[in-house]
Amino acid sequence: MIRLATRKILADVDDGVGILTFNQPEKRNAVSLEMWQGIGDAIEAFQQDPAVRVVIMKGAGGRAFASGADISEFDKSRANAAQRREYGAISARGARALAELDKPLIAHIEGYCIGGGLAIALNADVRFATPGSQFGIPAARLGLGYEYAGAAALARLVGPSTAKDILFSARFLDAEEALRVGLVNFVVDAGAIEARVREYTSRIAANAPLTVRAAKRAIAVFERYSQLEAAREVIPLVDACFDSDDYKEGRKAFAEKRRPVFAGR
Numbered sequence: 001m002i003r004l005a006t007r008k009i010l011a012d013v014d015d016g017v018g019i020l021t022f023n024q025p026e027k028r029n030a031v032s033l034e035m036w037q038g039i040g041d042a043i044e045a046f047q048q049d050p051a052v053r054v055v056i057m058k059g060a061g062g063r064a065f066a067s068g069a070d071i072s073e074f075d076k077s078r079a080n081a082a083q084r085r086e087y088g089a090i091s092a093r094g095a096r097a098l099a100e101l102d103k104p105l106i107a108h109i110e111g112y113c114i115g116g117g118l119a120i121a122l123n124a125d126v127r128f129a130t131p132g133s134q135f136g137i138p139a140a141r142l143g144l145g146y147e148y149a150g151a152a153a154l155a156r157l158v159g160p161s162t163a164k165d166i167l168f169s170a171r172f173l174d175a176e177e178a179l180r181v182g183l184v185n186f187v188v189d190a191g192a193i194e195a196r197v198r199e200y201t202s203r204i205a206a207n208a209p210l211t212v213r214a215a216k217r218a219i220a221v222f223e224r225y226s227q228l229e230a231a232r233e234v235i236p237l238v239d240a241c242f243d244s245d246d247y248k249e250g251r252k253a254f255a256e257k258r259r260p261v262f263a264g265r
Contacts, residue, residue: 002045009038010060011045016205017198018046018055018103022117024070025061031116032070033087039094039120043101053205053212055101056197057124058108059117062190065107065133068115071142071254081239088147095149098123102213104204108197109133110190114172119150122157125216127184128197129175135183136172143250143262145238156223158182 002011010021022029046052059065107124139146155163158181178184188196246262253260
C-alpha cells in the first residue's frame with residue numbers, strides 16, 4: 001500500500017498493476033479537495049514506479065465510481081468565480097497527473113459516475129461498467145459552468161451532438177446507452193467485473209511497455225485538434241456561471257432537496 005496524506009484515496013500496486021480507489025463511500029465517493037491532492041500523489045507514484053505497467057481507477061463500496069465533486073465544500077470553496085479558480089489550482093495537479101500518465105489507465109465503474117466523477121473517468125483509456133451504472137453531468141441543474149477540458153473530452157469521445165445532449169439535458173444515461181454512444185467500452189455483470197478488469201489489465205501488463213506507451217502517445221497527439229487559444233473564449237462564460245444568482249439557487253436547492261428555479265442571471 002502506498003502511503004498518502006489522506007485515507008479517502010487508497011493506492012496499491014499488485015503484480016504490475018497500480019490500483020487507485022476513491023474511498024469516501026458514505027458520500028458515494030464524491031471527490032473533495034483532499035481527495036484531489038491524494039489523486040495527484042497516487043498517480044505520480046504510479047508514474048514513477050517502473051514496476052507499474054497499467055493503472056486501475058475504482059470506487060469503494062460498490063454504489064459509486066465517483067458521484068462528482070463534494071458539493072458540501074462548494075459554499076466555502078467554490079461559491080464564486082474567484083474561489084473556483086483557487087479550487088481549480090488545487091485540483092489541477094490531480095487532473096494533470098491523470099491526463100499526463102503515460103501508462104494505460106482503466107476505469108472500473110460500478111454505480112454512479114456523475115459530474116466530476118465522469119470527468120475523471122474520461123481520462124481513462126478504457127472504461128468497464130456494470131449494468132447498474134449511471135452516467136451524467138448535472139451541471140445545468142446546479143447552475144455551475146462545466147470546464148472546457150471536460151466538455152472537450154466528452155465531445156471527442158461521444159461526438160458533439162451526444163455531448164450537447166448530455167450537458168444540456170443533465171439527464172443520466174444507463175450502462176446500455178453509455179455503451180451504445182461510446183462512453184464505456186465494456187459492460188460486465190457486477191459479480192464478474194473485478195475478475196474481468198484484472199484479466200484485461202494483466203494482458204496489458206504482459207505486453208511490451210514501450211509499444212503501449214508509444215501507442216497511447218500517438219493517439220493523444222491525434223486527439224489534440226482543439227486549440228487552447230480558441231478555448232479562452234469559454235473562460236468568461238464559465239466564470240459568469242459561478243458568479244450568478246442561479247448558481248446560488250442551484251446550491252441552495254440541492255441542500256434543500258428541491259427543484260431549483262433558475263432566472264438566467
